[in-house]
Amino acid sequence: MAQAQSAGPARLRSTTQEQIESRSPATGRLLGTVETTAPDEVAAQVAAAREVQPLWALLRISDRARYIRAMAQAIIDELDEIVETLSTEQGRPAAEVAALEALPAIDALIWIADSGARALEGRRVPVHRSIGPAKRARIEQEPFGVIAVIGAGSAPLAQPLGQIAGALLAGNGVIFKPARRACLAAERIATLVRRAGLPEGLVRVLHGDADVGLALAHAPVDKVLFTGSPATGRQLARECVAREREVTLELGGKDAMLVLADADVDRAVAGALWAGTAAAGQARGSVERIYVAREMQSRFLAGLVAGAQAMRVGDPADPRAQVGPLASQRRLRRVQDLVDGALAQGARMLCGGPLPKLPPGCDGAFYAPTVLVDVTQQMELMRTAIDGPVITVTPVESVQEAIDLANLGDPGLGASVWSADRHGALRIARELRAGMVWLNDHLPSPMVTGGPWGAAAGGGLGRTLGQAGLRACAQEKLITWDPPQLRGLWWGPYSRNLQRAAQAAAQLRSAREADRSSAWHSGAIALARAGARTFVRR
Numbered sequence: 001m002a003q004a005q006s007a008g009p010a011r012l013r014s015t016t017q018e019q020i021e022s023r024s025p026a027t028g029r030l031l032g033t034v035e036t037t038a039p040d041e042v043a044a045q046v047a048a049a050r051e052v053q054p055l056w057a058l059l060r061i062s063d064r065a066r067y068i069r070a071m072a073q074a075i076i077d078e079l080d081e082i083v084e085t086l087s088t089e090q091g092r093p094a095a096e097v098a099a100l101e102a103l104p105a106i107d108a109l110i111w112i113a114d115s116g117a118r119a120l121e122g123r124r125v126p127v128h129r130s131i132g133p134a135k136r137a138r139i140e141q142e143p144f145g146v147i148a149v150i151g152a153g154s155a156p157l158a159q160p161l162g163q164i165a166g167a168l169l170a171g172n173g174v175i176f177k178p179a180r181r182a183c184l185a186a187e188r189i190a191t192l193v194r195r196a197g198l199p200e201g202l203v204r205v206l207h208g209d210a211d212v213g214l215a216l217a218h219a220p221v222d223k224v225l226f227t228g229s230p231a232t233g234r235q236l237a238r239e240c241v242a243r244e245r246e247v248t249l250e251l252g253g254k255d256a257m258l259v260l261a262d263a264d265v266d267r268a269v270a271g272a273l274w275a276g277t278a279a280a281g282q283a284r285g286s287v288e289r290i291y292v293a294r295e296m297q298s299r300f301l302a303g304l305v306a307g308a309q310a311m312r313v314g315d316p317a318d319p320r321a322q323v324g325p326l327a328s329q330r331r332l333r334r335v336q337d338l339v340d341g342a343l344a345q346g347a348r349m350l351c352g353g354p355l356p357k358l359p360p361g362c363d364g365a366f367y368a369p370t371v372l373v374d375v376t377q378q379m380e381l382m383r384t385a386i387d388g389p390v391i392t393v394t395p396v397e398s399v400q401e402a403i404d405l406a407n408l409g410d411p412g413l414g415a416s417v418w419s420a421d422r423h424g425a426l427r428i429a430r431e432l433r434a435g436m437v438w439l440n441d442h443l444p445s446p447m448v449t450g451g452p453w454g455a456a457a458g459g460g461l462g463r464t465l466g467q468a469g470l471r472a473c474a475q476e477k478l479i480t481w482d483p484p485q486l487r488g489l490w491w492g493p494y495s496r497n498l499q500r501a502a503q504a505a506a507q508l509r510s511a512r513e514a515d516r517s518s519a520w521h522s523g524a525i526a527l528a529r530a531g532a533r534t535f536v537r538r
Contacts, residue, residue: 026088026359026364027315029088031085031088034183037208039214048204049146052173053173059171067197068112069114072105078195083101085185101156108165108465115450120169122138127480137481138478141475142475143474144475145222146222147173148177148219148221149175149225150213150224151177151179151227152250153282154387166465170474174202174204176203176204213236214239223247228252234251251413252413254288254289254382254385255289256288256290256291258428260425261296269300272287273311273369282388287443292393293395305351309369313369326367339390348373350373353368354368369391370389399424416439416440417439435453452468453466486534487533487535489531489534498526
């Protein structure tokens, strides 16, 4: 598949009439086009990947790891071009893309290549001698076959690339379906795969809308890894379950930040501004709700508002810009509707809102970092993801109140606790209904390459990335071994002696010494006779 150039409009060679145009969300400039895959062509693409996958699975895991390491090197070699493509397509500052997408992608690939084999290696399973005197057992990890990775527009590189690499290391083929607004980033991923020398056709990129993603659920893929909106994810999960197909869902969340009375206020303010405005508030795990100790509220709010007002909103091509545009005018209207609804119900806006004047040369959906107070749980804005640089601040009287408020609604993707008391913060972290909890930071998980990513139970299904994500790309298979010279200990024909032997073996596992002693006295002969049968080959 040809690559779309970031330097100017480019058109990929197409065999269909349907194409997706990628435009700068800041200026509307055409960046490139990609050809789409019709839903009725998806099954054929999966079948083609399945033809290549068995040969890939025959490679030793150390050999597969070398290809993953080569993908990391390809990012390093093409870093400037990748950052430019993602920055213009996503409308994000180049420094943010380098820090939150490129660098985590490199580290994740290196970790998978260097350490992933340990997560996928086989292991012995103990077998008690009462089951089989000479039986040996172990668990091996084998690939599913073909795994579908469906990405989100807010996670264009690091997350899907980590999922793809994990699936490949486990021996699978991959079908990658990116979001429309990350189509050029997906083409960059396809280029990285080619540069690394992976077998042609093992990883396939399919562009299209939600109907292509649902077609993947209908196609003969063996597992689906989905990142995106709750509505689409739940529909896809139903389709997968109906076909007895495994699925992992990352549906985002409404992340909370708890600022305790002993927190470093300046650090908490800086962290909130960064995590609340990363990708213009559209990043996976962006902070949306802040619960701050009442005695810290005035100082925290003063710093937060001053910092938000000082952030420059504009075209990411301008090195002074800290916040770029939202993904679309539709998203801008959605954010504004949520904010307006909260204001109508009594909330107060301390700063932010739509830009009164667009930056020079721009026609994008710009929204300034916004701070709201006097919010309540009855407001829709407090119950649904905003997907914009809008932060609500609520004072709390106690730590328990902060925990209870943070746990309202669906389980979260992530949460953070800001405190000087490490042990106290750890206790709070265990009580928060979130898949990831960060202490004195927010949103660092893409940089913790060995850790899992996903929401708490009820807010998604399963985990991606890290050791848990790697194991989720393979199936556990139990394999046992018995010497061919011996007969099975508990094989028929059944008899009263065999029953007494089984009863004695059970009593020998008792926690009470009296039971064990009774088993030896009353069942020793039965056990000996049962054991002797293993040497009778008939």
